Amino acid sequence: MRKSSSLLVAFFALCLTSALNAQTLHFLIVADTADQSIGSSVLADLENMQNKAREIAQNAGMRLNLKVVKSPEFNYNSTLAAVQAVNPASNDTVFFYYSGHGYRTRETKTQWPNLYTKSPQPGLEFSKVLQILEAKNPRLIIALGDLCNSFSDQSTRSTNSRAFAEIQPQNYKKLFAQFAGRVYASGSKPGQYSFAMDDGGAFTNQFLQALASEVRADEPSWKRLMAVATKSIYIGSAEQRTQDPIFELREGASTVANVTQNPTTQPAEEQQEIQEVVQEDKEEEEEYQEEEMCSDLSKLVGAMKNLDGALKPDLRMQRGDKLYQALENFNTAMKGVAEGYGDRQLTREVRRLDRALAQTNLGSYKQSLKNLIDYFSGVAKQQGCRF
Numbered sequence: 001m002r003k004s005s006s007l008l009v010a011f012f013a014l015c016l017t018s019a020l021n022a023q024t025l026h027f028l029i030v031a032d033t034a035d036q037s038i039g040s041s042v043l044a045d046l047e048n049m050q051n052k053a054r055e056i057a058q059n060a061g062m063r064l065n066l067k068v069v070k071s072p073e074f075n076y077n078s079t080l081a082a083v084q085a086v087n088p089a090s091n092d093t094v095f096f097y098y099s100g101h102g103y104r105t106r107e108t109k110t111q112w113p114n115l116y117t118k119s120p121q122p123g124l125e126f127s128k129v130l131q132i133l134e135a136k137n138p139r140l141i142i143a144l145g146d147l148c149n150s151f152s153d154q155s156t157r158s159t160n161s162r163a164f165a166e167i168q169p170q171n172y173k174k175l176f177a178q179f180a181g182r183v184y185a186s187g188s189k190p191g192q193y194s195f196a197m198d199d200g201g202a203f204t205n206q207f208l209q210a211l212a213s214e215v216r217a218d219e220p221s222w223k224r225l226m227a228v229a230t231k232s233i234y235i236g237s238a239e240q241r242t243q244d245p246i247f248e249l250r251e252g253a254s255t256v257a258n259v260t261q262n263p264t265t266q267p268a269e270e271q272q273e274i275q276e277v278v279q280e281d282k283e284e285e286e287e288y289q290e291e292e293m294c295s296d297l298s299k300l301v302g303a304m305k306n307l308d309g310a311l312k313p314d315l316r317m318q319r320g321d322k323l324y325q326a327l328e329n330f331n332t333a334m335k336g337v338a339e340g341y342g343d344r345q346l347t348r349e350v351r352r353l354d355r356a357l358a359q360t361n362l363g364s365y366k367q368s369l370k371n372l373i374d375y376f377s378g379v380a381k382q383q384g385c386r387f
Contacts, residue, residue, distance in 0.1 A: 032100030102147025
């Protein structure tokens with residue numbers, strides 16, 4: 001759980017701003033959604049990233065230019081054409097995201113993998129995507145790939161591979177509308193698989209959780225965000241124990257972080273600095289758990305029990321009425337909590353809550369709410385809280 005002043009604030013604060021300025025967020029998503037082995041996971045990535053694109057643009061006060069290349073249009077030509085078609089102004093932000101299979105050959109000279117584009121050419125180098133975007137010279141480029149970085153003579157990505165604080169809209173502006181530089185990342189280091197989970201790629205989920213935490217921080221930082229987003233991911237499979245993402249971060253013309261997970265190429269001072277950032281994040285979480293978690297959980301469970309008690313069996317609800325709108329606001333806040341916490345069981349329960357509301361089924365909604373009460377009561381018990 002992330003540090004917060006109050007879970008109730010996280011639930012009910014209205015955090016969105018919609019004022020637009022001259023800056024544009026060019027968000028290009030490329031997703032191999034039809035792949036038989038990982039298509040369902042890629043679909044989850046696609047949905048998550050589309051939602052995140054809208055959230056970033058709205059909170060950063062930017063116009064959104066969203067482009068999606070997915071199956072059946074997805075191939076080498078359509079992907080390359082979409083990258084080439086990005087046309088940013090000098091003060092714009094470009095965000096490129098790929099979810100699908102990836103590979104590298106023994107001749108690959110960079111740390112970045114190839115996007116497996118299947119036809120008419122099997123692979124598009126991630127480094128080529130970066131070169132094309134670099135030539136356009138926007139203020140900020142973010143390029144993320146959730147794909148394997150394993151050698152092509154290994155099997156490709158398989159079916160098993162692949163914060164409660166209030167959102168601060170100004171943090172979106174600092175990260176996406178004001179920062180000038182380059183943020184490049186791949187889901188695994190050279191020679192590794194990237195793993196696909198039921199709810200999306202392991203690296204994509206970890207990045208989104210890191211971003212959800214950073215937009216709630218007092219002073220947001222791309223360096224801290226990417227240090228957390230690229231922490232080693234425990235997989236525990238027989239073929240690969242961990243998945244180790246890599247990233248490169250540049251501010252202006254200076255490279256401020258280059259995490260290759262390769263001690264022979266990463267300066268010792270830089271490696272130590274990144275470890276200190278990760279350790280600070282861990283200590284912050286531990287401090288929150290000790291000082292505030294039980295109090296926040298008590299308020300949270302109490303608020304949900306009050307809501308459950310207020311939803312009487314004789315109540316009637318229609319889409320768009322005041323009750324529906326109030327529960328819709330509650331659900332929106334719960335989605336933010338689930339995203340910040342990053343637990344799959346919690347995410348599933350919140351989705352059930354959302355489905356019940358969409359069906360205007362108060363009985364199902366109350367049951368989902370009770371499941372959430374049980375969930376957070378269980379968390380409190382695990383932490384030794386008494387209330």
